[in-house]
Amino acid sequence: MKQTLRYDQLSCRLLVEGLPDVSAGQPDDAVGIITSWTLDWAGRPQLEGRKEHLVALMQVVMPYARHRISGVARRFGDATQPVDIGPAEAGEGHLLMLRSSQSDTPPLQIGLDDAELSDLVRVLDLLRMDPRLQLPLAIPVSRPLKLREVLERTPLPQRLAAPLGGALVLAMATAFALMLPSPSALRPNNPPSPPHQPSPRPQGGRFQGPGLDVPRALPKLNPWQR
């Protein structure tokens, strides 16, 4: 009745042992109850645990891989969780940290290169997509990243360069504009023009408009008068 699911990659091997859930009508070759699992790394200590630990591992590794494929390197998990993974602080690679539920056991740090991370993701993919595993696993679904998350892949100085450069150019242009003399200062000798007063309109004779000097009423001519 006991079933063993085995997934191999070059640097790691995942073995999952479990039993079919007969009460749910599962076939004999299915795994509905995970009893134990082991992850063997080449040249590293073996990892083992219960189903909760395996799910915790998948809950941080799968979103981490999802973000890495988009070029976003951020940490998943924190000190309160049994597993967390993030980019290695020094140089390239990834740092997987596993915390034991026993208080006297120090956390285990495993440094992975890109190839080992890919191997780990592949074995976890094989497990979660195996039709023999008839057990719901609470694994985050791969979703497109939001703009805020995508921007994280650009270094902060590079992100700030454009707005800071724009603000600097605006400030310099404003300062230059303030240094220019105002147009009134260019004609200091011009006397101030008197306020415009409407000229009195003549009552008769000629209409004195601007540029016009025509008699308002033409004199009547008598051709017979000498």
Add this chain to the structure above:
Amino acid sequence: MPHDSPTLEISLRLPRRGIERLDLLLLSVEALDLNGGEAMVWMSEQMGFTDRFPNRVELWKSRCHNPLRRTTRRGELAAADGDALIRILCALADRLYPVLRGLLSQAEAPEVLVQRWALFQSRLSELVKERMNPRRGGVQKYLNPETCVAECRQLVQSLALASGAGGFERLKASLLDAGS
């Protein structure tokens, strides 16, 4: 992130940046495998996409929706065509996984790694020069030796993570990123 379903069912058209990246990843496959172009056609037939890409010209035309290409096509790439291209890419990445792993592994001898990366970068830059518009900023970073190293590493890492059982949904979600 919701925990409702282990698979992602998205039938959305790829945005412009997604098409650019998908074509660059396919170009990387061609740089890794000298017969990559033939392998794409063969894989398309093996995966049953002959109705969508009946010949290599149709496959090439669908890739020409990439605006970074010298000869680019107007219009949008159909969602089903985009899905088919991603599936072909993931299958090719799975086939090339030992090569990808060899590039990414730190366990290899450093001088061997340097030679492998130099070969990959030179092949990729040749293909980029041949097919892409060198006046575009998105192309220049693959031709500049300083920026090319990081960009090539990101392409190879993306291919490695796109291979395998869950690679399709991971890569498709990545190509649909906002603002990407």
